[in-house]
Amino acid sequence: MRRRLVVVSVLVMAISLSACSKNEWGGTFWWGSELTLDDIYGKTSLTVNDLKTIDELLFPKWYSYQTYQLSDWSISDAGDYKYENDVDHSLLIPIHDWMVSREIVSSNAEKNMIYTKVNVTLSNDKIVPVLYINDIDTLKYVFATVYTDKETIMYTFNY
Secondary structure, X not given: OHHHHHHHXXXXXXXXXXXXXXXXXXXXXXXXXXXXXXXXXOOOOOOHHHHHHHHHHOOOOEEEEEEEEOOOOOEEEEEEEEOOOOOOOOOOOHHHHHEEEEEEEEEEEEXXXXXXXXXXXXXXXXXXXXXXXXXXXXXXXXEEEEEOOOEEEEEEEEO
């Protein structure tokens, strides 16, 4: 009886570990389905799950940003940021570090881009509007804009 329990435990652990594995071209869910962009191509609006899939499979190499002060639209900060190789792909922009959830406000296609307005809820319960702009053909992020009470931060993504 004890030997059977050990064998079953080892088999369950081996199956669990293999089911949770990932490769560099996509992810595998625990039930074995491959994470792909196939269901997203051709869409004219995006869901939160679509954004998560794009984050995972089409993550940029770096971004440029400019921070504008709302009082006079002057640039108060600008620069570039190169992502580390092992960065969590849910951290597209710095505000995502404090993101608890995001809710789609609207998403529609216009002029070969998909414009997705999102309310991002932060860990301090503050809600921050964010606009993601994706190329309609490749689904890659082109721009993102974060709106706060005092400033607007615009990100340009590079692959």
